[in-house]
Amino acid sequence: MELRINQKAYQVEVDADTPLLWVIRDDLGMTGTKYGCGLAQCGACSVLVDGNVVRACVTPVAAVAGREITTIEAIEADDVGKRVVAAWVEHQVAQCGYCQSGQVMAATALLKHTPAPTTAQIDAAMVNLCRCGTYNAIHTAMDDLAKQERA
């Protein structure tokens, strides 16, 4: 089947029920999207499908064939994504970093829909888990991004 990932077309030979996560990681070799739980609990595998954040570990690949998938590898090709990455570096969000691909994707999806989110909107959208406890830093970075937009 054909997948569109980061503006490129890929032909993959996989079972229809294979999770998108493992197609991205093993078949296409893009390892920025992480496996954390396989159960839509942690969000480390977050990617964008048609601009919406999706957990790739519970997305059967057949369900997204032909749709526009964006992974962390192409995040800086997106204006919003680029700003998110800059804010993440500026506010030194990452610790171990394992969840941060997913956090950046979730942040990008939120800002694409809601360029200047309120605190409540940030709380509602940024629900991915982080075992290192970078939640305060994530919030600071998001507040900053929202503020930039308002200014």
Add this chain to the structure above:
Amino acid sequence: MNTPLSLPELPLGDPVNLSRRRFLASTAVGALVIGFGLPLGSARVQAATANAAERGTQVPAFLEIRPDGSVRLLSPFMEGGQGTHTAMAQIVGEELDADPATFVVEAAPPGEAYVVMENGIRITGGSMSVRMSYPTMRRLGALARAMLLQAGAEQLGVPLAELTTQPGRVVHAASGRSLGYGELAGRALDLPVPDPASITLRDPSQFRWIGKPVKRLDAYDKSTGKALYTIDLKVDDMLHAAVQHAPRLGMTVGSLRNQAQVEAMKGVHSVHTLPGAVAVVAERWWHAKRAVEAIQVDWLEAAADSKLRAMPADFSTDKHREFLAAQQGPARDDEHEGDVAGALKNAKTRVEATYHNQYLNHAQLEPPSALARFNPDGSLEVWLPNQAPDMFRADIAKRTGLDPARITLHSPLLGGFFGRHFLYESANPYPQAIALAKAVGRPIKLIWSREEEFLRDVLRPLAVVKFRAALDDKGLPVAIEAVSATEGPTEALAGKQGDKIDPTALEGLTGKSYAIPNKRIAQIYVKGPAMLGYWRSVGNSLNDFFYEAFLDELADKGGHDPYELRLHLLRDNPRLTTLLKAAAELSGGWRRGPYTAEDGSRRARGVAMASPFGSHAAVVAEVSIEHGQVKVHHIWEAIDPGSIVNPAIVQAQVAGAVALGLSQTLLEEAVYVDGKPRARNYDLYPILPPSRMAQVHVKIIESGEKMGGIGEPPLPAVAPAVANAVAQLTGQRIRSLPLSRYTFS
């Protein structure tokens, strides 16, 4: 499909013109210590592995300076989020006179050269990395600078004394000439290392990077998915593997009912039987995982002589806690001062209470994995997450019978660790990966699914502590006794060491600074069936909760404010008095409550202290009750690690430790029923979500005392501060964790 990580594509001896990206990737295939144009086996490399006369003086083993001036530093310590690689760059860069931003830091391979801590071991744990290697790593930078100056003198043909440095350059002020470090490195690193005694270190008042909030070196890669963890690595011809473990530790494989059917499944390369597990090797991990789950195994009970701690079929955590609570002794004293029995007998008021905690999982976000490859010459390469490369290599040598010199161990970034990646006999995937690589004759990357990880993870210990205390006629404590029925992680892993008490069992009950004249801290050693391990802050993560919550009970019983009581008991300890007052001040002045906050919620505050891993911490927590559960609004934490290297990273570590502390306080608990963990994923083992996080406020106090740790010390005081606040708000004493087991109204 292959990433550029395969060996033949990377000319190890010639890194010139490599982009930083490939530069990083090269570690994944694991060059040892590569100097310019020098093949492996050169004198320099051998020097790096020879026994050191003095720790941390083999400059070429640590440093490579590239033509563009960038500095590659091999760190003795693993980066798992705690920022140690950045700290190492700051420390070495400060003395080398090179901006830490020009550094690329990777984990050093095993080897004597990298044993740099003052205690003579090499682990990344116990919050030891910076504090135990600080002088050595500074000296290392200074030695390298001296070598560059010497090389500069030779190259420019000027006297050494006329040369100085500015970041990244050797400068001859008189002639206005200068040379970049990159231009001098080839010559410099072939020079003999100067006598360490001849080195003068920079005056701390002149520090440019140490003590400053230098940006983490890994921030960008980790924000863009470029950072590589073991789970991400790939080598040529590699196959993937997944395992299904025995439902209880110690059980062994009897027979496979449907091996042929599983072998016929799509993508399956082969099916294997391993000690206590079955494995499937496949072209894709997803195929391996689905196939291995499909194997129907008849498991056999553990043999009587099993080397593993066999998990009995009737083990339950609740029952084990009751068993611990019923233990009467014998107890062995760790601390015993004064006349506790006498003081208790003559006390005006006696207070008794029993506390307990819960088992915990590490639940680091990166599931364990290992990549193993046998090379054509019979040597073995292994990539694996670890906190102690030499111990792991020694273990691999023991298992495989290979000479350690024929084993190359790579230590990629850790996707969180919190104590998970020590050498745990029953909880590491690399023996399986090595066995499978050997069996199939191709490199194997083995990933444990999250479910297999929860099945085999070692647990943070459980303790039941019985307190007794005596108050005098002023309501002040004059005696305290704590007897803990527990097993420490070290004695669980290494076996009971005679009469020696495992310090990790009682730390946090011991080592308290309060002026209580009579005290006895003792352990009833109870060997349990659950396999234990180290968890961030180790013994302190539970024991400070017990002690500091009980201290609040004493304050209440004696009619004292808990903050004032602590100040009183620390009246002769200026360092901790300052610290406690700093925490109160950070919170806007001590205010216990309950009171009504601006949003209308009823809130109260609690205070607690802890002195783990060479540092000291004081925490004030503010809580309310929301839908019957505890909401923690703010954590104000003052921490005194003596002195620090990077305030920004320290702040981040405090926030992270607070998160883990809140997680164990509010909701985490590993429950076993019928010998099996009830939770096999985050659904039944919830970890702190963003919605339960508190606003963390940090005050760093540099008292100038001996440098202490930073990764673990901020955690232990969180639980008691929260519990004390909840007790004040609800009138309900909190004597156990997690708080999700309570219902508040």
Add this chain to the structure above:
Amino acid sequence: MNTRRFARTAGWLALPCLIAAGLLAWYVTREPASPFEQEQATTFDPALVSRGEYVARLGDCVACHSLAGKAPFAGGLEMATPLGTIHATNITPDPGVGIGAYSLADFDRAVRQGVAPGGRRLYPAMPYPSYVKLSDDDVRALYAFFMKGVQPASEPNIPSAIPWPLNMRWPIALWNGVFAPTATYAAKPGQDALWNRGAYIVQGPGHCGSCHTPRGLAFNEKALDETGTPFLAGALLDGWYAPSLRQDQNTGLGRWSEPQIVQFLKTGRNPHAVVYGSMTEAFNNSTQFMADDDLAAIARYLKSLPGDPQRDGAPWQYQAAATDTRPGAHLYATRCASCHGLDGKGQPDWMPPLAGATSALAKEAASAINITLNGSQRIVAAGVPDAYRMPAFREQLSDQEIAQVLTYMRSTWGNTGGAVDARDVNKLRGHTDPASSSPIILHMR
């Protein structure tokens, strides 16, 4: 009442009472007749054993009589009944604790009439009111399987925990007299062979009504075949709501085609639903092993059972969700939407839609609550555990939050199940356990 007069009256009554008691004693302990009284089965044709194994699959005997990790059919499953807890017995051919000493007639009486040798009555947890419809041939084959296909195991039976006097078995005979049919299935002349085969499996070995037919006050199924409208009309049992299998548009199979019913029973999933709750066990151990012809027959029969619009309500139609600020909407978006979609349409056939799901349309919310609290058991289709499973939320969401998110789910996208009460969540939380995340395979040999 005057004592003396009472004594005299009692005397008058004593004789008929004695006679009645004698008749009763005979009735409640008698061994009913079996067509196999004269038949001594000693040698078993392998084809017959194999045929019996298939009947055992149809009847899903293994679901109750086996425990994972224990010998097949050695018993042990704990079952809660209104009277107390009972355990399924050892039905291996062990002559001591099992049924090794049973003659074919003994076996027949146990299976079809619920009477063990000696006249002891079985609890109707054993679905003999359904099994009575088994044909003689199927009983004979089943016996052959249990005698020769199953290994004897000496696992002792666990006594029931029902207290005296409720543990007396003889009243069951009276219950049987009222509620249990006594005849094997007779083909309906007006219907074709496929329909009749379907009716036979559904009513007989498949005992679908055990879960899907509502029960009366005496815990009796209100109807045992299509002649009664309550038959397979949906029922609450053991913390799960087994939906209607009739042609109800909302709470039944009205929107399912025959091939979709077959697909569901064969693979555990179709565009409408994925098996969960107790149906997972039925699927894992029974329905997927049924022959395609038999599945087609079941589908044909079920499609012939009319729905009841009055009970079922106006047919569901999808409506896009409006902007919703209820807390349940946010919970849904963060906890459920990854799999079931913000639009509620799921990712068929892997993650089921919630829009139009019976659990979102039935008045009974038990199934929705239960699966949200406890997650799904692993579905093992053709020997391979499922790729995706439902997580358990009991440790993450409070009673109130689960009520909120289910209320949202049951009142969005045209769903009409309605509000869920936090107290109902609390009740189920108290007496259910999370589903195992490990596949549970019950072996028959």
